[in-house]
Amino acid sequence: MINKKKTIIYLIILLFFMQFIINYGLFFYNKKYKINFNIENFIEKTFSLENNIITYYERDVLNNDSSLKNIVVIHSPFESSFNSNYMLSNIFNIFNDSTNNFKIILIDLPAHGKSFKQNNYDYSFRNISSCILKLLENLNINDIYLICDKLSSNIGLNMISLNDKIFSNTILIDPVFNYNCYLENIKLSMKNKFLTLSSFIFLNLKNSELYLNNYVISYFNNKNSSNKHVKKMISESTPISIKEVSSKNINVFALVTNKKYFKSSYLKNLSNNFSVIFFLPHKNLVEQIIKK
Template sequence: MRSRKTSIEINGIDIYFEEYYHSPHQETYVLIHGFLSSSFSFRKLLPFLSAENNVISIDIPPFGKSGKISRFQYSYENISITILFLLVSLGYKQVYIIGHSMGGQIALNMMLQRPSFIHKGILLASSGYMAKTKRSLRLLSHFPFFNHYIRYYLNQTGVEGNLKQVVYDTTCIDQEMYDGYLEPFLDTNIFRALTRMVRDREGDLPVEKLNRIQTPCLLIWGDHDRIVPLHIGQRLVKDLPNADLIVLKNTGHLLPEEKPEDVYRKIKEFVQ
C-alpha cells in the first residue's frame, strides 16, 4: 500500500488529504468529516477501511490542515465541487463516499451534482433540514472583528465541553482526542474563514432535491445523538428514494470514534 499526506491547490484553496492506495482494482472510499472537525475524527475507522481498500480522507476547508482564506466561498455546493475536482485530478473514476455530520450534507450535494461518480453513500449521523443562516447574523458577519465573536462563542464550552456533547460514553475522551480536536483551532485564521462560512452556508438540501438523489445510501445513527437527533435520520431515510437506516445502541454523535468496528462492519455489509 502506498500512503501520503499532502495538500493540493484546488479551486483556489489548499486542500489537505491523506491517501492510502492499493491499486486501481480496489474499491475507493472518500471520508468527509463534520463541522469543527477534521480527518483526525476518522483515525479509528481508517485502519479497518484501508486494510484492503483505497481511502482518501479529506479536510474540508476551512477545517483541519486545509486552507482558511477568506476569499473562498464556503457554501456546501462550492465545497462539494472542490472535492469532486480533487478526486478527478487524482484520477478516480467512481468512489464510495462516507460523510459524518456536516460531511453527510457535503456527500449528498456531491451525489446530486455527479450521481454517476458516487457508487454508494454512507451517511454517519448526517446533518439535515437545517435552514440557511439567519439574515441578521449574515449582516453582522460583515462587521469588523466578527471573527472575535465566533472565537468567543466557541470558547464558551471549549474542546472538552464539546467532546462531552458528541459522545455517549465520556470515558473515551483522552489527551490524544483532546489535542486532536484542538489543533485546527490553534491557527486563528480559521475564525476569519468561519465568518465567511456564516455568510456562504446556503442551508441543507430541501426535500425536493433529496427526492432526486437515486444513489443507494446507508444511514448509520447513534441512539443517543444529541447533536443530530435520531428523528433526523428517520426523516432522511424517507426522503431519500434508495436508503436504509441502522441505529447503534449506546452511541452518541461521534460514531467513527465511539464504534469504529461496528460502523465498518455495517459499511462492509452494505457494500457487499
C-alpha cells in the same frame, strides 16, 4: 450601572488573559513533548485549486492483486481529517485482514485542518462540494464509497447532485440537515475550546493514549479550523433537499449512532426520505457496507 459596566469590562479582560495563558501553556507543552500532528499510516498530499491548497491524506491497503475499493471520508465543520481517522481507525485496521484492496482518502475541507483559509471566498456547502469534486476528478477515481459525518452530509449530497457518476454508495453518519446557523456555530466553536482544555487536563492527570489522541485532535482543530470562515460556511449555506438526490442511482445509508441527539420528528423525516436508515452503533455497519 457604572459598576456593571466595569464588571463586564474586567470579565472580558480576565477571559482574554486566561485564554492567553492557556494558549501559551499548550504551546510550550507541545514543544516540550514534541507532540506529533501527523496522521499515522497516511501519506499527506496536496491539491492546488486556483492557487488554493487542499490537503488530503491517502492510504492504500493492498491484500491481493485485485482492484481497489475507493473510500473518501469528509469530516464535519470545525473538525479535520484527524476526526475522520479517529472515528473510523478500527475499521481501517480491519481492512488489513480483508480479501479486498482499499484506497482510503481523508480530506481537510477548505478553512479546516491544513487546507487553505482565504478571506472573501465562497465557503457555501455547494461551492465546497464543487472543490472536493475537482480534487476527486483529478485523482481519477470512480466507484467511490463516500462517508460523511454530521453536517458534512450536506456536502456529500451536494457532491452527488453535481456528479453522481463517480459514486457507488454514500454513508451519512448522524446526518444533520435542519439546523439553526447561529446555534450550530456557537455550539461547535465552544465544543472545540472546551475539549482542548478538558482533554489537556485529563492528559496531565493520567497520561494515556486515549487522552493524548483526544488532546491532539481537539488542539489541532482549535488552531487550524478558522472560526470566522467555518461560521461563514454554515451561515451562508442552504441545507440541501434530500429529494434532490433521491432520483440518483446511488445507495444512501443513514446511520444514527444515538437517537437521543435527534428529535423523533426529525428521525421520522429521515426514515421517510432514505431507503435505509440504521439506529445502531455505526462502526460495524460501515464495515459491512464497504465489504459488500
